[in-house]
């Protein structure tokens with residue numbers, strides 16, 4: 001991956017349109033999307049591309065909604081991921097010991113429900129695409145030393161001694177965004193006191209492209225199909241207080257705990273990756289913009305992974321920001337101007353708040369064992385199943401097809 | 415033409431703008447409304463100009479090779495974007511300080527714009543011609559409106575376009591633009607506008623027609639206070655803009 005080119009000579013000055021801090025799933029995609037539309041970008045990440053691609057760096061896989069797949073497609077990243085993705089053909093949602101389950105079948109909407117890909121696959125796709133785009137520069141491992149945002153422009157000094165000048169800086173540096181903190185934008189955090197245990201398992205029987213989401217008393221448990229038929233990614237939510245003891249169990253004991261949740265429907269099951277634990281919190285930034293600054297992805301909103309929407313909503317930010325900036329460029333407007341950034345915030349913030357609220361509601365509704373709530377849930381799931389229109393709406397929503405869609409999400413170039 | 419023609423400049427109006435000149439480029443400052451509706455009015459200009467001159471709006475510098483004059487350019491809020499789109503831009507303003515601020519800013523942005531402190535009637539006398547002439551939010555601040563618009567019109571080259579924008583003289587515009595924007599929302603310093611100088615669309619159109627231009631499009635520009643956005647509408651009762659051509 002040679003597009004990662006730390007500047008040889010310190011003291012060099014690079015001039016570009018947009019400086020992106022954070023080259024993760026969201027920042028990397030944004031860089032490619034802008035460059036593809038003729039807007040120059042420099043993407044800075046503190047970790048090297050080789051490090052980000054290591055097995056132990058990120059054990060997660062992501063469910064990619066249909067509308068977001070279209071973004072990756074239009075931007076030219078999907079082409080590089082294609083051999084390593086798994087279509088999700090059916091989603092089965094069950095409540096603990098309830099006889100009913102909610103059954104989302106792709107035949108109801110006539111296309112796959114989404115795709116599964118390991119985060120490594122997505123990152124590899126981003127890096128491969130970025131190497132093809134001449135007006136995109138990826139700088140890593142490099143960090144931010146200082147950032148100045150004035151009425152006239154952005155100037156960043158980087159740890160390799162170089163200086164970048166741009167019209168706009170985008171914070172895509174994740175939940176603990178340094179850029180957001182530097183700008184004094186505060187966040188609201190709601191802890192769930194839950195962690196997500198993530199691992200990849202091998203199973204004897206073919207998963208047939210079916211994803212399972214189980215709402216257990218301790219929290220949601222998801223089995224997500226990976227390419228090849230015999231591997232799945234697990235997201236196992238557990239109370240924080242139990243995480244340490246779970247992770248210090250002997251392999252046999254851990255396996256027994258796993259099977260008691262997973263069941264035996266796929267035959268024999270083996271853990272084949274490192275076991276990762278991610279603390280889960282819901283957080284949202286009070287603003288998405290400041291002078292010549294925009295927040296995207298987890299820097300703006302962190303959600304519970306129950307709905308598998310964190311990256312997807314980050315990609316929606318990307319699609320909206322690209323559209324707003326391409327429109328501005330075609331009017332000759334300064335890409336860092338307040339009027340443009342205000343349009344972006346107005347477009348994205350209500351949508352993200354709605355999703356945060358929905359996932360928060362789901363988690364709270366399902367992560368408890370109060371009897372009347374259990375009954376309501378059971379009836380609710382059964383009712384949704386019997387109302388095809390409502391079900392299609394929920395599916396379309398999970399697939400990212402509701403609301404005013406940016407052009408990239410409709411599979412169109414800007 | 416024996417005597418010197420009367421000037422279109424009103425010294426007290428120019429003094430008001432000189433006093434605010436430092437805040438031209440502050441998006442939250444005294445010119446906030448201009449910053450807010452800038453993209454929307456640029457969209458109007460770009461669309462009409464692309465159609466008129468057969469240019470592709472999605473190209474990199476679609477208006478390369480065309481000359482544009484912005485009469486009453488202020489800090490250059492329109493000059494800069496239009497220069498980025500390839501126009502060779504001349505910015506004209508009667509207030510010296512505006513021209514200084516505008517030149518300085520263009521230099522910082524790396525844009526080559528020909529800024530001049532002059533009066534449009536002088537350019538007309540010299541027979542200068544431009545493919546596109548803008549005079550946005552200016553007529554309500556000048557003396558001898560008909561003379562001013564005649565000079566702007568004469569400068570439009572055959573086949574060229576003129577864009578104009580101002581505020582209508584209605585009770586609603588008095589309430590919204592004058593009392594609302596200046597006194598209630600405090601967007602604009604008090605006394606920025608003299609409502610009696612606002613121009614009805616019929617007066618604007620009539621004046622251009624008298625100078626041989628044909629008005630092609632007339633649109634309202636309305637503020638939605640709930641969404642906080644400006645958009646083009648068919649409501650001409652407060653802010654409006656128009657395009658006219660010389661055939």
Ligand SMILES: Cc1cc2nc3c(=O)[nH]c(=O)nc-3n(C[C@H](O)[C@H](O)[C@H](O)COP(=O)(O)OP(=O)(O)OC[C@H]3O[C@@H](n4cnc5c(N)ncnc54)[C@H](O)[C@@H]3O)c2cc1C
Pocket residue numbers: 021022023024025026027044045046047052060061062063064142143144172173174175177178179196197198235278296297298299305308309310311312313314
């Ligand atoms: C257990 C779990 C499962 C999930 N499953 C799904 C799913 O199925 N589907 C889905 O859509 N989402 C899922 N998510 C959410 C998803 O992973 C995140 O929303 C997504 O990774 C956010 O991407 P990002 O690029 O905004 O941030 P990050 O992925 O956090 O990337 C930030 C990048 O910025 C760099 N960086 C950070 N600070 C600096 C700095 N100061 N200077 C330079 N670089 C910096 C980092 O090195 C990193 O590369 C899941 C999350 C969890 C915890």
Ligand SMILES: C[S@@+](CC[C@H](N)C(=O)[O-])C[C@H]1O[C@@H](n2cnc3c(N)ncnc32)[C@H](O)[C@@H]1O
Pocket residue numbers: 422423424427428431448485486487488489491492506507508509512532533534549550551552555556557
């Ligand atoms: C409200 S501002 C509009 C600025 C700019 N056209 C815009 O819309 O962003 C009006 C401008 O007209 C200028 N002006 C007023 N009378 C003028 C005249 N007679 N000739 C040229 N400019 C004039 C003022 O100095 C001021 O900069």
